[in-house]
Amino acid sequence: MVEQGLRAGVIDVLRVEIAALRGKGRKAAYDAAMNDPAILHDCFALLRARPELFASVVVDEAGQPAAADDIVLRCGATLGQCKSMVVRAAGRRHFHRKLGGFRKIAIPSRKPRSLLSVLSLGLLGHQPPPATRRVPARGEILYRAFREYLRFDWQARLLTHYSEFSPEEAKRLGPTILEMREPWELRALTGKDGQQMRAEGGRPIFLDSALRLMQANNDSIDAEILWTVSQQMELSRLIPNADQGRMRKVVSLVAATSKFAISQLLPLLGADMRLFVTFLFVAFARLGEGEFRKCFMEGGENQWMAKVLIDRLADGGPLPSPSVEEMEAAFGAVFDRAAGLPAGDRRTVLQPATSG
Incomplete structure (x- = not known):
C-alpha cells in the first residue's frame, strides 16, 4: 500500500x-x-x-x-x-x-562423484554447473x-x-x-583524524559538552580545542575571506571570550558544543572584530551588550537544531537588528525592553 x-x-x-x-x-x-x-x-x-x-x-x-x-x-x-x-x-x-x-558462491561438493557414477548418469562431457548459494x-x-x-x-x-x-x-x-544530522559531521568522521578516532572507539569532539572547551582549572576557552572543533564543523563558511591564517586569528579572538559571556551562554545552550561554538562565530561574523572585542572579550567596554544579546536569544523561542544553516539563521537574527547602525543607535536597539 x-x-x-x-x-x-x-x-x-x-x-x-x-x-x-x-x-x-x-x-x-x-x-x-x-x-x-x-x-x-x-x-x-x-x-x-x-x-x-x-x-x-x-x-x-x-x-x-x-x-x-x-x-x-x-x-x-x-x-x-x-x-x-x-x-x-x-x-x-x-x-x-x-x-x-548479493553475490553467488560455489557450494563445495560433499563427495566427488566416481567415474562409474558419472558414466551411469550420462554426465561425461557435459557436467552440470556447480551448485551455488x-x-x-x-x-x-x-x-x-x-x-x-x-x-x-x-x-x-x-x-x-x-x-x-x-x-x-x-x-x-x-x-x-542519529546525533549527526549534517554532512560535515560525517565528513569529520571519515577524514584521517576521524578514522583514527573511530578505530579507537571514540566520539567526535563536536558531540562532547561545551565544557570540554574549557581550559583545566580555568573558565576560559582552549584555543587548540576550539580550532579542532571549528575545522570539523567547517565554520570558515561563516567568516568572509577565511583562509587558514584568517581563521587562526578568528579562533584566537573567539577563544578570548570573556568569562562573563561564557557563564551566560553555557546554561542557555545546554552546554551543547555545536550551539555554543556557532553562536560565538556568528557573533564575530555579525559584529565584526572591533565590536566583538568590545562586547564579548575580557576588558571590553560594552560587555553589557553581550548580556542583552544573550537575553534576546533566550526570549526568541526554542533553540535551533545543531545544523549550521539553522543555527546561523537563528543566531544571526539576534545580531542583524544591530548590524550597520551607528554606535548611538545600536545602543538604543540593544537596550533591554522595558515593560509598561
Whole structure:
C-alpha cells in the first residue's frame, strides 16, 4: 500500500515540482528519486515546506490532509513510518549500487562423484554447473548494520556519507548515528583524524559538552580545542575571506571570550558544543572584530551588550537544531537588528525592553 501510493499520487506531485523529475514517467521518476539521495532529499524538503501540494494524496484514515509524522495514514502506517520505509529502501539501493548487494558462491561438493557414477548418469562431457548459494555482499551487510538507524527524512542526504563506513563502525556508532544530522559531521568522521578516532572507539569532539572547551582549572576557552572543533564543523563558511591564517586569528579572538559571556551562554545552550561554538562565530561574523572585542572579550567596554544579546536569544523561542544553516539563521537574527547602525543607535536597539 505504501509503495503503491508513492508510485502514483505522490510521485505525480513530485514530477511537477522537482526539476530533476520533470518529463519522466511515473516509474522512471520513482526510480530516479529512490536511486539518488540528493533528489530524495529535495522531495522530502518539498513535503516539509509545501504540505498543501500533497493534500489530496497524503491523507489520514478519514481522507483529511496529513502533515504530522504521528498521524496514521489511509495505508495504515503513520507518516513517520512511511518516511522511514522510504529512507531504508533508498539506503539499501544506494549501498547495493555502490558496494554490491548479493553475490553467488560455489557450494563445495560433499563427495566427488566416481567415474562409474558419472558414466551411469550420462554426465561425461557435459557436467552440470556447480551448485551455488546467494550470500550478502558488503552493501547488504552495511545496510543491515544501518537499518535500525535509518528512521528520518533528513537522513536522505546523508546516505552517500553513510556508505563510507564499515559495517563494524556502523554497529559501534549505534545510536550516535542519529546525533549527526549534517554532512560535515560525517565528513569529520571519515577524514584521517576521524578514522583514527573511530578505530579507537571514540566520539567526535563536536558531540562532547561545551565544557570540554574549557581550559583545566580555568573558565576560559582552549584555543587548540576550539580550532579542532571549528575545522570539523567547517565554520570558515561563516567568516568572509577565511583562509587558514584568517581563521587562526578568528579562533584566537573567539577563544578570548570573556568569562562573563561564557557563564551566560553555557546554561542557555545546554552546554551543547555545536550551539555554543556557532553562536560565538556568528557573533564575530555579525559584529565584526572591533565590536566583538568590545562586547564579548575580557576588558571590553560594552560587555553589557553581550548580556542583552544573550537575553534576546533566550526570549526568541526554542533553540535551533545543531545544523549550521539553522543555527546561523537563528543566531544571526539576534545580531542583524544591530548590524550597520551607528554606535548611538545600536545602543538604543540593544537596550533591554522595558515593560509598561
